[in-house]
Amino acid sequence: NAAVADSGLYQCSISFGREKVTANVAISVPRVDTIWMLTTDRCGGFCQSTYDRSVYYAVSSSNTWDKSKYYDCPSGYHWASTEEGRKIFKNNGNNAVPYVYHGQCGWSGYVYGGLKRVFFRFRDSASTNAYKHAGNYDMFQVDFGSTTNYFAGIVCIKD
8 A cells, every 4th residue: 555655856965075066856745634533533543542642543534444545644653563452451340431532522422523433443454354342441452343434544663
């Protein structure tokens, strides 16, 4: 999956003693594409985990998961893999830690902007079917299921 890039033709000069070489160089610099994100809820669509402060939940403006799409996290974060999620979220009991996103940041339960949002996906969820459920306690373990409906967004980890 290609990242969006800034590109251009730049003139570079290099001096070697008395010799000066000038060349035109074409470069392409990857940049983060977060146009897919919803940023209008009270958390700006990017809510920090209460269980692990390096984890953030990035909310999608669409509630349909496109398994073939690469979703960028904001700059300074990366889209977590299932394995990273499993290492962080190991608990399978009910605890007093708040929910992942349910009823938070201006959401009415699972609904925000008229759309139901339930599943936060991992970078490799297309093959593992892993997700964090918006209505589970934040510390709760990674779950598995293949639905593309009720997509909430992705799990990001601070670099």
